[in-house]
Amino acid sequence: MVDLKPLKREEWRTPVECLKEGVLSHLNVLEMEALRLSRKQQLSLQQQSRVDDLRIMVEKLRAQRDHLKARAQSTLSLQQLKAMVGQRKEVCDDDADGDEEGHSESLQLHLSLLMAKRAQVKDLLQGHHLIGGYDVTEASRGKGVCVSIATAFQGHYLETYNLELDVARTVRISRHNIPPFIPLEKLAQDNLQTDLREFLGTLSKHLNAFAGRRQQVCLIQEVLKGSVEVMESNALFNMVVLMCTEPGQKGTAVLCTLEYSDLTRFLPTKVVIESEDKTLPTTPKWKEHQSLLLETPAHTVLQALKRKGQIV
Structure with missing residues (x-):
């Protein structure tokens, strides 16, 4: 037997209250469902965005792969073309009366070989330029x-x-x-x-x-041995003193001091002419020699003076 207890006053619910409670519960369920769908849709969009990013990355990697493969095939084809041209040449040598089609094929192989060589040289020049020529x-x-x-x-x-x-x-x-x-x-x-x-x-x-400065001194010592003597030079060869002799009975000695203040040049920035004869450095002839030493490598000037008999 069911024990029916009377409801308290605060537990009474009118039909309107029951309906309101049911509607709110249903709305709550709908709201939760909408939230779940929204999260699912947002997650789906994120996954789609990730898939798109991965697809773009795959396309880039695929393009790089194709580029590297083409470069590798270009190098490989150059070797293959050389072998094919050599084989074709042997065939043509064996069969001097080859048909026109074979001759055309041989020309095409030569053309392909030249194009491959051109592409290879172009790549080498571009790389050489990028590293500054070193x-x-x-x-x-x-x-x-x-x-x-x-x-x-x-x-x-x-x-x-x-x-x-x-x-x-x-x-x-x-x-x-x-x-x-x-x-x-x-x-x-x-x-x-x-x-x-x-x-x-x-x-x-x-x-x-x-x-350049050191090579000039070496050439003077080798080529002008006995005529020009290197009296002084340092490790950097930015100060070189040369002694030569002017022809004549007295054989006047002349000192030429070459100073290189600009270390990025192989030509001197200053030339000093000295001699026992104090008037000799001021003569027009030695003034001209002084100017030549400022503009031309020393061994070239001194060789020219020796040929002309102006130094012994």
């Missing part, structure tokens, strides 16, 4: 580069100097074989961090000028 190789397992700077004078190659740069964080010089009297530290302070090409260009000027 030979650069990887060093320290990719953490540095080694730059080679060749020196030359009057069309003849001389020494090659190497400079290893650490580029892991900031650019700095780790090793080198640059002569100690070249102002490498000052040049590095001026441009190494801000303009690498300017730094290498200035360093190259210093090295080539030094090599």
Whole structure:
């Protein structure tokens, strides 16, 4: 038997209250469902955005792959084309009466080979231009580069100097074989961090000028031995004193002092002529010689004077 207890006054609910409570409960359920759908839609949009980003990345990687594959195939095809041209040439040599179609195919192979060579040379020139015209190789397992700077004078190659740069964080010089009297530290302070090409260009000027000054002294000692004597020179060859003799019964000795205040040049900035004969440096002949020494390498001027009999 069910025990029916009378409801208290505060527990009584009118039909309107019951209806209101049901509506609010239903609205609450709808609100929760709407919130769940909104979150699901937002998550779906995020996933779609991520998928789009990944698709773009895949396209970029695919394009890079195709580019690298084309470069690899270009290099490979150059070798293959050389082999094919060689084989075709052997066939043509064996069969001198080859048909027109075979001749056309051979011409096409030659044309393809030339185009592949042109593309390869173009890539090499572009890379050479990007690194400023210097030979650069990887060093320290990719953490540095080694730059080679060749020196030359009057069309003849001389020494090659190497400079290893650490580029892991900031650019700095780790090793080198640059002569100690070249102002490498000052040049590095001026441009190494801000303009690498300017730094290498200035360093190259210093090295080539030094090599040029030293080569002139070496040529004077070799070619003009017995006529011109190198009385004094230093390690940097920015101060050179030469002694020659003017022809005559007395055989007047003449000292030519070459001063190089600009270390990026192989020509002197100042030439001083001295002699026991105090009037000799002021003569028009030696004034002209002095001007020539300022404009022309010393060994060339002295060789010309010896040929003309103006020094012995």
